[in-house]
Amino acid sequence: MSTTRDRLLFFGTDAFSVPSFIRLLTEGWDIAGIITRPDAPAGRGQQSTMPAVKHLALAKKIPVLQPARLDQDTAAKIKTLGPTAGIVVAYGQIIPKSIISLFAKGLINVHASLLPRHRGAVPIEAALLAGDDATGVTLMRLDPGLDTGPTFGAAKIQLTGAETRLSLYEQLAETGADLLASKLPAILEGTIVAIPQNNSRATYAARLTKAAGHLDWTKPAVALERQIRAYLGWPGSRTQLAGAGVTITAAHTTPHTGTPGTPYRTPAGELAVYTGQGSLVIDRLIPAGRREMTGHEFLAGHPV
Numbered sequence: 001m002s003t004t005r006d007r008l009l010f011f012g013t014d015a016f017s018v019p020s021f022i023r024l025l026t027e028g029w030d031i032a033g034i035i036t037r038p039d040a041p042a043g044r045g046q047q048s049t050m051p052a053v054k055h056l057a058l059a060k061k062i063p064v065l066q067p068a069r070l071d072q073d074t075a076a077k078i079k080t081l082g083p084t085a086g087i088v089v090a091y092g093q094i095i096p097k098s099i100i101s102l103f104a105k106g107l108i109n110v111h112a113s114l115l116p117r118h119r120g121a122v123p124i125e126a127a128l129l130a131g132d133d134a135t136g137v138t139l140m141r142l143d144p145g146l147d148t149g150p151t152f153g154a155a156k157i158q159l160t161g162a163e164t165r166l167s168l169y170e171q172l173a174e175t176g177a178d179l180l181a182s183k184l185p186a187i188l189e190g191t192i193v194a195i196p197q198n199n200s201r202a203t204y205a206a207r208l209t210k211a212a213g214h215l216d217w218t219k220p221a222v223a224l225e226r227q228i229r230a231y232l233g234w235p236g237s238r239t240q241l242a243g244a245g246v247t248i249t250a251a252h253t254t255p256h257t258g259t260p261g262t263p264y265r266t267p268a269g270e271l272a273v274y275t276g277q278g279s280l281v282i283d284r285l286i287p288a289g290r291r292e293m294t295g296h297e298f299l300a301g302h303p304v
Helices: 015-026 052-059 072-081 123-130 165-189 221-230 295-301
Strands: 007-012 030-035 040-042 047-049 085-089 107-111 134-141 151-158 238-241 244-254 263-265 271-274 279-287
Touching (some): 007 072, 015 030, 015 052, 015 085, 015 165, 030 052, 085 165, 107 165, 123 134, 123 165, 123 221, 134 165, 221 244, 238 271, 271 295, 279 295
Parallel strands (some): 007 030, 085 107
Antiparallel strands (some): 040 047, 107 134, 263 271, 271 279
8 A cells, every 4th residue: 555645646547557456456545536538429220338447437436537528627626626646547638738737746558569669659569569578667757748758667678579469468568567566656756857858869659540551562561460469450451452451360470472462372271361571371351241261261251
C-alpha cells in the first residue's frame, strides 16, 4: 500500500490501461476518479459499449468522468476531485496544457515503446512493422507535445520476430503495470529525476486507418509478414486470392520469386503468393464471411 498522501486521477480508455489501473487499486492508492472516453459503438451490432476501466471504476464506486472534450467544464470537475497527480495509460486523446497544469505533481504517462522511438498512437504496431529486435514501456512526465516529455525510466523486452500485435499488446500492458508500480512512489516523492528525451532520435507512429490493411504485393515478403503480425485483429491484412476477398492472419516467407501478387502452390502443397522480393506462404486466413482456415483448406476450394 502507498505510504504517500497523494490522490490520483486515472486517465485511460483502451484495454491496455486495465492492468495499470488494477495495480493501483490492489496496491491501495487513493484513486480520486477516472477520466475515460465516452461509451462508443462496438462489435457487429454496434451496441454502445463502455471502456473496460469504467466497469472496474463503477464496481469500486470510483467517480467516472467521460468528457467528449477536455474543456473548462472538465477542469472544474477535476478540481472538485482534488488530485495531486494523474496517471495516463492509453487514454486516446491529447491532454491540453490547461488540464496538465491542474496537477501539482504532474501527469505520469505509461507509453508502449522505448521513447523517443515510436512516439504516437500505435507504437506496438510500429515496432513490429519496423522489425525492431526490442521494444518496451517508458514512464514519462506528460507535456503538451506528442509523447515528448522527460522520462522516469523504461522496461525493455526482446522480440523474437514471432510476436503479433495481440500477444505483444498483452505483454506490454502487464510490463507497463509492473513498471508503474515500481517507480510511482519514488516519482511522487521526487527522488527520481526525469531525463529529457533526445529529440533527434524520435520516430512517429501515426494513427492507422482501415486502408492501411491492404497488402501491397510489390513490397518484400519480409515486410508483408511483419504487417500481418502487426495488424492482426485491426486493421487486418486484406487481399484478393483466387477471386475471394481474404484477411491473412499468419504467414511466413520463402525466397522463391515470380510476378508480384500471383498466387501459387508450393512443392509442399502450401498456398503462397509472389511478392516484390521472395514469396509469402499463407499459413492461415479468413475468407470473407467464413471461419479462419489453413492455406491447405483454402486451396481445397480455391485451386490456384
